[in-house]
Structure formats: structure tokens, C-alpha cells
Amino acid sequence: MMFIAVFLIAVLGGAVQAVTGFGAGIVMMLVLPHFFGLITAPALSSAIALALNSSLAFRFRRYIRWNLVLLPALVYTVASVTTIRMVGGLNLDILELAFGIFLVCLSVYFTAFSKRVSVKATPVSASVCALVSGICSGLFGIGGPLMAIYFLAATEGKEEYVGCSQFVFSSTSVVNLLMRLHMGIYTLDMVPMTMLGMVAITLGKLGGLRILERLNTDVLKKIIYIFVGISGVLTILR
Numbered sequence: 001m002m003f004i005a006v007f008l009i010a011v012l013g014g015a016v017q018a019v020t021g022f023g024a025g026i027v028m029m030l031v032l033p034h035f036f037g038l039i040t041a042p043a044l045s046s047a048i049a050l051a052l053n054s055s056l057a058f059r060f061r062r063y064i065r066w067n068l069v070l071l072p073a074l075v076y077t078v079a080s081v082t083t084i085r086m087v088g089g090l091n092l093d094i095l096e097l098a099f100g101i102f103l104v105c106l107s108v109y110f111t112a113f114s115k116r117v118s119v120k121a122t123p124v125s126a127s128v129c130a131l132v133s134g135i136c137s138g139l140f141g142i143g144g145p146l147m148a149i150y151f152l153a154a155t156e157g158k159e160e161y162v163g164c165s166q167f168v169f170s171s172t173s174v175v176n177l178l179m180r181l182h183m184g185i186y187t188l189d190m191v192p193m194t195m196l197g198m199v200a201i202t203l204g205k206l207g208g209l210r211i212l213e214r215l216n217t218d219v220l221k222k223i224i225y226i227f228v229g230i231s232g233v234l235t236i237l238r
Contacts, residue, residue, distance in 0.1 A: 003079055006193055007196055009027060009030070009031040010201040013026075013201055013204060014200065014210030015205070017201075017204075017205060022147075023143030024048075024146065025042075025137075025144060026142050029042065032045055041141065043141070046137070046180075047173075047177055047194045051198035052201050053166045054166075056162055058107070060162045064164055069167050069168055071126050072126045073130075073171055076143065076168060079131050080137045080175075081175060083138025084180060100140075100233070106142075111226060129146040130150075133146045133147045147164060150166050
């Protein structure tokens with residue numbers, strides 16, 4: 001049952017990422033904590049998403065603008081590594097409550113405000129977005145939304161956006177994975193589950209690029225983010 005659930009949620013995560021440029025972590029973290037807990041689940045989610053992020057970064061490597069990615073990658077990495085070092089000492093009940101509130105906030109933001117918010121590409125905005133994203137990534141394995149907003153403002157064209165954002169996500173994920181290995185949060189017995197998830201998320205991306213072209217993506221996004229909010233409410237109540 002667990003293997004089937006991880007496979008299916010990773011496929012869905014890959015499909016969502018094919019539409020929005022991020023979101024695989026959000027989708028996977030709706031299910032993974034039920035099997036692995038809120039300490040281990042972000043580690044597994046990040047490890048699975050690494051296959052998708054790194055493949056996209058490599059594919060669009062010619063479009064990476066190094067003057068745009070180095071500062072946010074550094075701030076993101078420092079913030080996430082620092083948070084990972086602290087997360088083991090947090091009360092799990094408080095962490096679960098914070099995760100539920102975080103999901104509700106994500107849902108409200110994306111359904112109501114995402115199209116109204118704009119960010120200017122400056123070193124300050126890059127640092128702030130990367131700092132918040134790194135903390136969220138360290139806590140919950142979800143660091144994409146704010147960085148996506150920043151790179152949408154900073155880049156010119158889809159290729160630059162994908163290349164820059166996926167480079168930051170993949171490079172920071174490698175460092176985070178090594179830190180989680182060092183701390184014993186991610187263990188070698190999780191490798192088979194990670195490999196299964198990597199295959200699934202790749203299939204989801206490939207299938208999503210074909211299937212989702214025929215769907216109303218705006219409606220699909222709203223359904224997904226409403227579901228994120230419902231999951232957050234249920235997590236808070238639990």
C-alpha cells in the first residue's frame with residue numbers, strides 16, 4: 001500500500017510540476033507525512049524531486065544566468081541547512097500544526113492573491129525570497145513558490161525561468177540531502193523508495209506535458225490548491 005501511494009503521489013507531483021514549474025513537493029507532502037512523519041517526509045520528497053529538478057536544469061543549462069542564480073542559491077542553501085539542523089529538536093505536535101497552517105496559507109495565496117503579487121528582481125528580493133524558501137524547504141520540503149515568483153520576474157522567457165529556477169532547486173537539494181544523510185534523517189534504507197519515486201515523478205512529468213495540454217490548467221490549479229487547503233485544515237484539526 002505504501003509503495004503504491006508513493007508511486008501515485010509522485011506521478012501526480014510530476015504532472016503538477018509540468019504545469020506550474022514547481023509544486024511536486026507540495027503534492028507529495030500531502031501524503032508522505034502519513035507514512036514517514038514530518039521529519040523524514042521532507043527528506044524523501046526532496047530526494048525524489050531531485051531527479052526532476054536536475055534533469056530540467058541540465059536540459060536548459062544553456063539558459064542559466066549565473067548572475068541571477070548564485071546569490072539566491074547561496075542564501076537558500078544556508079537557510080535550509082540551518083533549519084534542517086534545528087528541525088530535529090522541534091516538538092512534533094507544534095511542527096504538524098505549523099505544517100497545517102503553512103498549507104492553508106499556500107492555498108489562500110494561490111487561489112486568491114498569486115496573480116496580484118509581483119516582485120521586482122533585485123538583490124534584496126532575491127535574498128528575501130531565498131531566505132523564506134530555504135526555511136520552508138528545511139521544515140517541510142516545500143521551497144518552490146516564492147523562488148518561482150522571483151525567477152518569473154527576473155528572467156526573460158520560459159527557458160531562462162526553467163533553467164535558473166531548477167538549477168537553484170537541484171543544487172540546494174543536493175546539499176540538503178547530504179545534510180539530512182549526515183544527521184540520520186535520510187537513511188540508506190530509503191533509497192529503494194526514492195528510486196521508485198524518481199521513476200514515478202519522471203513519468204508524471206512526461207505524461208503531464210501531453211495530457212495537461214488538453215485541460216483547462218487554471219481550473220486544474222484551483223482544484224489542486226483548494227485540496228491543499230483542505231489537507232491543511234485536516235492536519236490542524238488532527
